[in-house]
Amino acid sequence: MSDAVPAARPRVLSGIAATGKLHIGNYIGALSVWAKEQDRYENFFFIADLHALTIPENVPPDYLREHVREIVALYLACGLDPDRSVLFLQSRVPAHPTLAWIFDCLTPVSWLERMTQYKAKSEQASPSAGLLTYPALQAADILLYQPKYVPVGDDQRQHVELSRDIAGRFNHLYGDLFVIPEPLIRQSGARIMGLDDPAIKMSKSLAEKRDGHAIALLDPPDTVRRTVMRAVTDSNPALRRDNLSPGVENLLVLYEILSGSTREQALHQFEGNGYGPLKTAVADLAVDTVAPIQSRYNDIRADDTYLDKVLAEGAEKAAAVADHTLHRVMQRVGLA
Ligand code: TRP
Numbered sequence: 074m075s076d077a078v079p080a081a082r083p084r085v086l087s088g089i090a091a092t093g094k095l096h097i098g099n100y101i102g103a104l105s106v107w108a109k110e111q112d113r114y115e116n117f118f119f120i121a122d123l124h125a126l127t128i129p130e131n132v133p134p135d136y137l138r139e140h141v142r143e144i145v146a147l148y149l150a151c152g153l154d155p156d157r158s159v160l161f162l163q164s165r166v167p168a169h170p171t172l173a174w175i176f177d178c179l180t181p182v183s184w185l186e187r188m189t190q191y192k193a194k195s196e197q198a199s200p201s202a203g204l205l206t207y208p209a210l211q212a213a214d215i216l217l218y219q220p221k222y223v224p225v226g227d228d229q230r231q232h233v234e235l236s237r238d239i240a241g242r243f244n245h246l247y248g249d250l251f252v253i254p255e256p257l258i259r260q261s262g263a264r265i266m267g268l269d270d271p272a273i274k275m276s277k278s279l280a281e282k283r284d285g286h287a288i289a290l291l292d293p294p295d296t297v298r299r300t301v302m303r304a305v306t307d308s309n310p311a312l313r314r315d316n317l318s319p320g321v322e323n324l325l326v327l328y329e330i331l332s333g334s335t336r337e338q339a340l341h342q343f344e345g346n347g348y349g350p351l352k353t354a355v356a357d358l359a360v361d362t363v364a365p366i367q368s369r370y371n372d373i374r375a376d377d378t379y380l381d382k383v384l385a386e387g388a389e390k391a392a393a394v395a396d397h398t399l400h401r402v403m404q405r406v407g408l409a
Pocket of ligand 1: 086087088089090121124210211214215223225229232
């Protein structure tokens with residue numbers, strides 16, 4: 074982070090909810106990109122542990138405590154650098170739920186009920202109030218830091234748009250205060266699909282629930298291989314460019330991204346063959362991708378003091394920014 078040249082470095086903020094298992098899709102679409110672009114931006118990355126409680130039956134307390142440390146260690150193992158990025162836990166910065174409450178009070182329920190993620194999740198079980206107000210907390214997560222960009226997957230676009238609406242409503246009611254953030258949605262590698270079901274995006278929660286769905290970043294090599302070799306393809310005898318089913322397309326995309334090849338190079342390599350060689354190549358590349366991450370992860374997990382220090386320093390840096398914004402908000406609404 075550089076205070077010296079703020080204008081040269083737009084601020085970014087993003088987070089991942091502390092539920093499910095981080096997988097290779099998260100690495101390709103989010104973590105590796107965040108890590109690679111750390112010098113282009115002033116970075117805030119956090120773990121949304123308060124959001125993990127919105128479906129409480131999914132997160133026993135001991136699981137949550139452990140899981141949060143696992144995710145921070147994976148952030149670090151994937152290359153996020155605490156000297157260049159502020160890394161923190163949402164629950165350690167109390168300004169988040171405080172601002173979320175203020176946003177709850179100025180957000181029409183109808184805006185929240187419109188969210189497709191809420192509609193999907195509330196179908197499964199009787200929804201908690203927290204599941205409904207989830208995006209107002211997300212708006213607080215974002216707006217406290219006044220970022221220019223919010224790098225997210227396409228599935229979070231609607232939540233970022235709601236954050237913009239909430240910021241606009243606050244600015245309108247109480248006078249301009251919030252920067253209106255923009256979602257930063259990358260085209261390349263944004264969508265890795267489930268290996269057992271290429272019709273749906275690879276998912277953290279299914280990675281936890283279903284064997285064969287995802288390549289989890291902490292899967293042992295034989296599990297990675299088994300998952301790739303079992304990936305859904307189709308019954309065509311050979312790979313043909315004019316006849317790529319979604320499962321084969323997904324394997325090709327994984328091959329291209331992990332090997333740095335173009336589509337043409339990949340087709341040159343695999344066209345005319347059965348799917349075995351493509352799967353073997355993807356399995357090798359996936360193992361080579363997760364192995365160094367796992368080795369760094371194991372080192373980090375062996376040093377609890379280091380992890381505690383990263384989290385304490387991250388919370389302090391984040392709170393300095395968040396508390397400043399919250400104080401201004403409280404003055405505007407008459408709470409300070
Ligand atoms: N909702 C995001 C997810 O499902 C996590 C999240 C919470 C987030 N607050 C955020 C992402 C703020 C970006 C910015 O993973």
